[in-house]
Amino acid sequence: MTTTSSRHVVLAARPQGLPKPGDFRIESAPVPELSPGQVLVRNLWMSVDPYMRGRMSDRKSYAPSFEVGKPMEGRAIGRVVRSTHPSLKEGAVVSSMLGWREYFVSSGEGLNPVDPSLPLAAYLGVLGIPGFTGWYGLKMIGKPKPGETLVVSGAAGATGSLVVQMGKIVGCRVVGTAGTDDKCAYLTKELGADAAINYKKAGDLLEALRPACPTGIDIYFENVGGPLLDAVLRLVNPHARIPLCGMISQYNLDPPDPGPRYLFSMIGNRVLMQGFIISDHLNLYPEFLAEVGGWLKSGRLKREETVVEGLENAPRAFLGLFSGENLGKMVVKLAPEST
Amino acid sequence: MTTTSSRHVVLAARPQGLPKPGDFRIESAPVPELSPGQVLVRNLWMSVDPYMRGRMSDRKSYAPSFEVGKPMEGRAIGRVVRSTHPSLKEGAVVSSMLGWREYFVSSGEGLNPVDPSLPLAAYLGVLGIPGFTGWYGLKMIGKPKPGETLVVSGAAGATGSLVVQMGKIVGCRVVGTAGTDDKCAYLTKELGADAAINYKKAGDLLEALRPACPTGIDIYFENVGGPLLDAVLRLVNPHARIPLCGMISQYNLDPPDPGPRYLFSMIGNRVLMQGFIISDHLNLYPEFLAEVGGWLKSGRLKREETVVEGLENAPRAFLGLFSGENLGKMVVKLAPEST
Numbered sequence: 001m002t003t004t005s006s007r008h009v010v011l012a013a014r015p016q017g018l019p020k021p022g023d024f025r026i027e028s029a030p031v032p033e034l035s036p037g038q039v040l041v042r043n044l045w046m047s048v049d050p051y052m053r054g055r056m057s058d059r060k061s062y063a064p065s066f067e068v069g070k071p072m073e074g075r076a077i078g079r080v081v082r083s084t085h086p087s088l089k090e091g092a093v094v095s096s097m098l099g100w101r102e103y104f105v106s107s108g109e110g111l112n113p114v115d116p117s118l119p120l121a122a123y124l125g126v127l128g129i130p131g132f133t134g135w136y137g138l139k140m141i142g143k144p145k146p147g148e149t150l151v152v153s154g155a156a157g158a159t160g161s162l163v164v165q166m167g168k169i170v171g172c173r174v175v176g177t178a179g180t181d182d183k184c185a186y187l188t189k190e191l192g193a194d195a196a197i198n199y200k201k202a203g204d205l206l207e208a209l210r211p212a213c214p215t216g217i218d219i220y221f222e223n224v225g226g227p228l229l230d231a232v233l234r235l236v237n238p239h240a241r242i243p244l245c246g247m248i249s250q251y252n253l254d255p256p257d258p259g260p261r262y263l264f265s266m267i268g269n270r271v272l273m274q275g276f277i278i279s280d281h282l283n284l285y286p287e288f289l290a291e292v293g294g295w296l297k298s299g300r301l302k303r304e305e306t307v308v309e310g311l312e313n314a315p316r317a318f319l320g321l322f323s324g325e326n327l328g329k330m331v332v333k334l335a336p337e338s339t
Numbered sequence: 340m341t342t343t344s345s346r347h348v349v350l351a352a353r354p355q356g357l358p359k360p361g362d363f364r365i366e367s368a369p370v371p372e373l374s375p376g377q378v379l380v381r382n383l384w385m386s387v388d389p390y391m392r393g394r395m396s397d398r399k400s401y402a403p404s405f406e407v408g409k410p411m412e413g414r415a416i417g418r419v420v421r422s423t424h425p426s427l428k429e430g431a432v433v434s435s436m437l438g439w440r441e442y443f444v445s446s447g448e449g450l451n452p453v454d455p456s457l458p459l460a461a462y463l464g465v466l467g468i469p470g471f472t473g474w475y476g477l478k479m480i481g482k483p484k485p486g487e488t489l490v491v492s493g494a495a496g497a498t499g500s501l502v503v504q505m506g507k508i509v510g511c512r513v514v515g516t517a518g519t520d521d522k523c524a525y526l527t528k529e530l531g532a533d534a535a536i537n538y539k540k541a542g543d544l545l546e547a548l549r550p551a552c553p554t555g556i557d558i559y560f561e562n563v564g565g566p567l568l569d570a571v572l573r574l575v576n577p578h579a580r581i582p583l584c585g586m587i588s589q590y591n592l593d594p595p596d597p598g599p600r601y602l603f604s605m606i607g608n609r610v611l612m613q614g615f616i617i618s619d620h621l622n623l624y625p626e627f628l629a630e631v632g633g634w635l636k637s638g639r640l641k642r643e644e645t646v647v648e649g650l651e652n653a654p655r656a657f658l659g660l661f662s663g664e665n666l667g668k669m670v671v672k673l674a675p676e677s678t
Contacts, residue, residue, distance in 0.1 A: 054607070061607050062577075062607045062608075225602070225603060229602075230598075238401075244602075244603075244605050244606050245606070246606065247602070247603040247606065250603050251603075255600050256600040256601060256602075256603065257600060258597030258598060258599075258600055259569075259597060259598030259599040259600055259601075259602045260597075260598040260602075261594050261595040261596060261597055261598055262594075262595060262598075263564070263568075263583075263586070263595075263598045263599075264564060264583075264586040264589050264590075264595065265614075266583050266612065266613075266614035267583050267584070267585065267586065267614040267615070267616070268393070268400050268401045268614070268616065269401075269614060270613075270614050270615055270616055270619065271613075271614045272611070272612075272613050272614075273605065273611075273612040273613070274605075274609075274610075274611050274612070275604075275605035275606040275607070275608060275609050275610050275611075276606070276609055277606070277607065277609055280609065
């Protein structure tokens with residue numbers, strides 16, 4: 001297979017509030033010849049993730065800002081289609097941080113071969129950073145014990161859907177929240193959640209949560225931010241744990257919404273709230289992959305992806321995260337896996 | 340010395356919002372004869388503390404509610420004035436939870452002899468629960484390191500004034516907040532704080548805090564609740580720690596004020612927020628007393644008490660906590676120490 005040019009997505013402008021299609025621009029560039037020791041990779045799948053919203057702004061953060069006029073970046077799974085590299089052979093499948101583009105040339109640095117016997121798109125979701133994030137946050141901060149009650153916001157999303165299933169594997173009562181009835185049905189019927197709450201229809205979240213958590217809340221896995229946390233704080237049990245993974249509802253707001261009124265419930269109940277960033281813990285990725293990959297292979301774990309096709313639709317896929325258009329992981333298919 | 344009756348304070352009514360004098364009532368009762376093995380204690384000092392507000396309501400909490408019409412309770416230091424007890428002799432000084440009264444009869448259970456060579460009122464403050472709370476929260480949750488920046492709210496109060504001084508002993512830059520210029524002067528001139536902010540005059544707390552914390556904030560010791568936390572969250576350094584000790588500004592509000600908008604800063608900065616209750620950690624009291632008592636004896640630590648005299652003024656002393664009338668520990672003197 002040969003190609004002479006590759007399309008990529010550049011950041012056209014820093015978004016004000018909710019990003020819009022005009023903040024992105026599709027460009028194309030010639031694919032350079034390979035120098036000795038290089039590979040040409042064709043991306044098969046690329047990831048769009050909520051954290052990318054932070055990188056689109058110029059606010060100082062843990063991940064560097066995207067530059068206006070430059071290609072965006074993110075996780076991708078691609079196939080080596082041409083190689084002069086000593087070990088990365090043509091046909092190999094690799095993960096990289098060079099998403100948002102169709103092809104790239106690399107010296108191999110930052111590329112990691114993946115086991116092609118597992119579903120490739122899963123490396124962007126349940127076996128990738130979203131899954132790893134859920135696994136770490138629940139296991140290392142949430143520390144779930146059998147019989148405890150775990151509440152998960154954004155439960156039908158990439159991270160939440162793993163957290164829900166892990167909670168059930170551990171033996172917790174699991175309550176998930178999501179923004180459509182279909183997602184709620186998915187949580188209870190497919191993922192085994194004990195209860196699901198459609199936060200858009202629930203009205204008073206405290207009254208919705210109370211019957212779903214008859215023995216209180218021991219762990220709240222926070223993906224979303226906003227008013228649910230306040231309701232949770234009124235139902236927490238002593239020594240509850242709150243891993244803060246994401247607050248997607250706040251990323252496009254400046255200033256963000258006011259926070260929970262019942263924060264002082266954390267004192268009497270000795271609650272732990274801990275923010276975390278998965279890139280601090282990459283040393284645990286092999287342990288994660290062994291455990292969660294094993295569950296996936298054995299069929300104990302379900303995975304779901306919402307697939308958008310074509311690089312030109314990648315901005316739309318990203319924007320869809322903020323309106324909840326994804327069930328499970330939102331991924332963009334850039335080329336057939338048989339490539 | 341002989342007495343036939345003793346006055347005590349009963350909870351007359353559960354307060355709505357800010358407690359008022361009518362929520363308390365002074366009663367008196369005859370002092371019973373001693374049965375064999377009992378002591379009669381005359382209280383010298385009693386404590387009024389913000390946490391008592393929670394016990395005045397009937398909301399379920401970590402400490403049991405006071406009953407309407409019954410005597411209130413709290414920490415006190417008293418002298419044994421009559422004894423048929425085998426080891427608690429006349430003249431011994433004991434701490435108890437039987438404050439809010441002039442005299443009580445006891446079998447000795449729950450009484451702890453204290454070393455009378457240290458200032459007795461200090462056992463209600465820097466050497467008592469307020470000091471122990473500050474010591475535990477700063478040392479075990481805040482984990483201060485030399486060169487870090489520590490911000491303390493309610494810094495001129497019973498707990499805060501120890502936290503400020505401990506921060507300096509460890510080698511932190513310490514910034515305290517308080518509600519009067521006199522308290523701020525006390526923080527910088529007496530306690531060694533590097534900066535002090537009068538939150539009532541400061542206007543925009545973020546702009547007040549920023550120049551006081553030129554290298555960001557590593558620890559925020561929360562005594563007060565309310566808007567300062569939000570400003571802190573905009574200045575936190577990675578891996579900051581926030582021990583949640585108290586939120587006195589919220590105890591009389593129903594519903595409480597909205598919380599911080601910038602909670603999601605905890606994610607990118609991997610911030611730990613941990614509520615705690617000192618009664619979970621009483622096993623550490625001897626370690627605390629050795630360390631802080633040592634500082635006090637050697638003059639390394641300053642202490643301050645605001646003294647109100649007479650049981651009839653105990654409700655007023657308690658109410659004064661919510662308007663910040665105390666510098667250091669608010670205590671009520673019930674009898675001369677020479678009693």
